[in-house]
Amino acid sequence: MADVAIATTLSQETAEPARRGRPRLLAKLRRPLAALTLLLPAMTLMTLLLIGPVVAVLAMSLTDYQLGAPSWSFVGFDNYLELYGDRVFWTSLLNTLVYVAIVVPASMALGLGIALLIESGTSLRAFYRSIFFIPVMATLIAMAISWEYMLHPQFGLINLTLKSLGLPAQAWLTNPELALPTIAAIGVWQLFGFNMVLFLAGLVSIPPHLYEAAVMDGARSAWSRFWLVTWPMLGPVTMFVAIISAIRSFQVFDTVHVLTKGGPSKATEVLLYSMYSEGFEFFRSGHAAAIAVVFLAFVLLLTILKVRVIEKKVHYA
Amino acid sequence: MAMFELTGVRKSFERTEVLKGVDLDIADGEFISLVGPSGCGKSTLLRIIAGLEDQTDGSVRIGGDVVDGIRPADRNLAMVFQSYALYPHLTVFNNIAVPLRMRRLSALQRLPLVRWLVPGTRSAECGIHADVEKVAELLGMRDLLHRKPAQLSGGQRQRVAVGRAIVREPRGFLLDEPLSNLDAKLRVHMRTEIAQLHRRLAATFIYVTHDQAEAMTMSDRIAVMMDGNIIQIGSPDDVYDDPQDLRVAEFIGSPKINILEGATVGEDRALVLAGHRIPISVSEQAGRSISVGIRPEAMRLASSEGALVSGRLAHKENLGAEVLLHVDVDGQSAPVIVRLDHGGARSIRIGEMIDLTFAMEDLRLFDKAGRRVGAKAAQKELAYG
Structure with a gap:
């Protein structure tokens, strides 16, 4: 309304045609300008904290920059080619994928199982919810240190328990065959509480009438009701949990750093740990940036999958 | 089965x-x-x-x-x-x-x-x-x-x-x-x-x-x-x-049954309703208040001398096949609903006084606790009692 008013007054004053054009243009641009102004703080923060660093990493991965070095030069895709030929990189990528392949299904199955148990019970629900959620809230570094003592070959709680049961003690973190599964078990322990909470929310939103209909239709066992109602109705939640768990498992670092430092003989070398050691132990920042880009590509792939699948496929109602 | x-x-x-x-x-x-x-x-x-x-x-x-x-x-x-x-x-x-x-x-x-x-x-x-x-x-x-x-x-x-x-x-x-x-x-x-x-x-x-x-x-x-x-x-x-x-009478039927407040009086326990003495004998002690239920379709228009209930027409609902009259009767909290066939009461305008009658056998009487109460006409047995 105000714009119109200004325009009319101007024409009444019989201003020059050229001068009359400018306020009209301004009026037209007012809305987009306002929108941009309002977006500015968020855009600035995004650029500074997210987009900028990503672009910097992408650029750095194309150089031979070393941390603290006075000069650097552009090397094209040399860092990537070097990665391609590097056995340690492939071990680390494979270890990460194995870790994800253990942690995602295990933490989902455990989370869903415990959510179902809590949902079906009537007493102490809040108590169980809290104790299973505690590992999620705890600082993983601190927890990793506790695990280090629990897993100690001689006086660790776990080996002492095994011994008292007459079972052989294990070198959990120094046996190359056991180290990665052990790290994965800690990952499961840390993650399943989070998945449990998501599944609990999913379970609550299933209309109880569906279970009653299933019972009336002859679904006698809890097993058949699970496959007829619970599992399909949890579809969207399950997809979400799977992708979030996968992204979080890709990020495994703390436990490896505290417990094994990638050893023994690279058995627990994972992507983020390789990146860390390249970047901050050998100071080969360009090389580390290339690993970071590979890592980002995986996360991006999972995110695209999430957007595609969750928002298009697994949705009812 | x-x-x-x-x-x-x-x-x-x-x-x-x-x-x-x-x-x-x-x-x-x-x-x-x-x-x-x-x-x-x-x-x-x-x-x-x-x-x-x-x-x-x-x-x-x-x-x-x-x-x-x-x-x-x-x-x-x-x-x-x-x-x-x-x-x-x-x-x-x-x-x-x-x-x-x-x-x-x-x-x-x-x-x-x-x-x-x-x-x-x-x-x-x-x-x-x-x-x-x-x-x-x-x-x-x-x-x-x-x-x-x-x-x-x-x-x-x-x-x-x-x-x-x-x-x-x-x-x-x-x-x-x-x-x-x-x-x-x-x-x-x-x-x-x-x-x-x-x-x-x-x-x-x-x-x-x-x-x-x-x-x-x-x-x-x-x-x-x-x-x-x-x-x-x-x-x-x-x-x-x-x-x-x-409660059954009120729940079943649409529009709802009319409930009028009445009482039993005298030796013969006759029913008094809106100032009229209705010639039936109620099987309930004299002096008790009685809820009288009459279905809207049991109500009929009457000449002023035959009127058992009279009141002022407050509202008319024309449903096509039938017409519902809402009649305010003195001493009754809710309006009395009268259901007439298509074209009935066309000449009556809102605000006019109208006189209503009903057959004795269409009355359903209930005591204070809501239980059905029997009633007898002069000689004839009513539907219940």
């Missing part, structure tokens, strides 16, 4: 008693409606029959067998839910097939992929396919079989829910307010469809509703429930013409 016998069924949630000892016999093949205002316990009673809820006391027999403690799946009943409770991830075909698959296939035969390795799966699936097609044909929804519930209208969903119930042959059908989520026009249509379905299947239907019109139009018998008790049970005509309780 089976008969149902409920004896002394009670149900309490925490401290509130929802059902207070319900006795109910339902004959084989009968269509019975449990009707009452919300919170009267009708849905709880249905859920107890279904086995979805355990009664606190009393017992339920279906076809002569006591089913207390028997799981719902083993009672062999089918239920249509108010929300339809269709499985949203399954197509219409698979929704209807669920009860058959659950009963005809083993757990192994229901597993994806593995099922086809088990002998007999293919022939069982063929039978299921044929039965589902038959039901779809019967309900006129063959072309909907491949849709999912989200792609159906309310009426179509309702029909799928009915299809899922009738696809096998259960001992009885339990319907929990199946029409209350439909719009008014569709509701009237589905009323007819369900009544016809009952005739065709000749099965026992137990139908829960809060809508007295649904109960009246479909049922063989109506059980009116109030506050956890069945207070009257009978054919729709019985319940309408001969209510045993003021």
Whole structure:
């Protein structure tokens, strides 16, 4: 309304045609300008904290920059080619994928199982919810240190328990065959509480009438009701949990750093740990940036999958 | 098909008693409606029959067998839910097939992929396919079989829910307010469809509703429930013409029955109503207040000398086929409703005084506690008393 008013007054004053054009243009641009102004703080923060660093990493991965070095030069895709030929990189990528392949299904199955148990019970629900959620809230570094003592070959709680049961003690973190599964078990322990909470929310939103209909239709066992109602109705939640768990498992670092430092003989070398050691132990920042880009590509792939699948496929109602 | 016998069924949630000892016999093949205002316990009673809820006391027999403690799946009943409770991830075909698959296939035969390795799966699936097609044909929804519930209208969903119930042959059908989520026009249509379905299947239907019109139009018998008790049970005509309780009289019938405040007076315990002495003798002590129920269609226009009640016309509702007059009568809290045929009272204008009369046998008298009270005309016995 105000714009119109200004325009009319101007024409009444019989201003020059050229001068009359400018306020009209301004009026037209007012809305987009306002929108941009309002977006500015968020855009600035995004650029500074997210987009900028990503672009910097992408650029750095194309150089031979070393941390603290006075000069650097552009090397094209040399860092990537070097990665391609590097056995340690492939071990680390494979270890990460194995870790994800253990942690995602295990933490989902455990989370869903415990959510179902809590949902079906009537007493102490809040108590169980809290104790299973505690590992999620705890600082993983601190927890990793506790695990280090629990897993100690001689006086660790776990080996002492095994011994008292007459079972052989294990070198959990120094046996190359056991180290990665052990790290994965800690990952499961840390993650399943989070998945449990998501599944609990999913379970609550299933209309109880569906279970009653299933019972009336002859679904006698809890097993058949699970496959007829619970599992399909949890579809969207399950997809979400799977992708979030996968992204979080890709990020495994703390436990490896505290417990094994990638050893023994690279058995627990994972992507983020390789990146860390390249970047901050050998100071080969360009090389580390290339690993970071590979890592980002995986996360991006999972995110695209999430957007595609969750928002298009697994949705009812 | 089976008969149902409920004896002394009670149900309490925490401290509130929802059902207070319900006795109910339902004959084989009968269509019975449990009707009452919300919170009267009708849905709880249905859920107890279904086995979805355990009664606190009393017992339920279906076809002569006591089913207390028997799981719902083993009672062999089918239920249509108010929300339809269709499985949203399954197509219409698979929704209807669920009860058959659950009963005809083993757990192994229901597993994806593995099922086809088990002998007999293919022939069982063929039978299921044929039965589902038959039901779809019967309900006129063959072309909907491949849709999912989200792609159906309310009426179509309702029909799928009915299809899922009738696809096998259960001992009885339990319907929990199946029409209350439909719009008014569709509701009237589905009323007819369900009544016809009952005739065709000749099965026992137990139908829960809060809508007295649904109960009246479909049922063989109506059980009116109030506050956890069945207070009257009978054919729709019985319940309408001969209510045993003021609450029944008020609940059944639309527009609602007129309740006028009267009293008994004198030696012959005559009824005094709106200043007129009505020549009947009430079987209640003199000096007591009496609620007098008169159905709107029992009211007639009268000349001023024959008037038993008079009042001022406050409002006229023209419904086309009939017209409803709202008459303010002195000393009565609610307006008296008079139902006249099409074209009746055309000359009377709002605000005019009108005189009304009624036949003595159309009066239904209730005492202070709402119980029906007998009355006698000078010589003739009235309908009740």
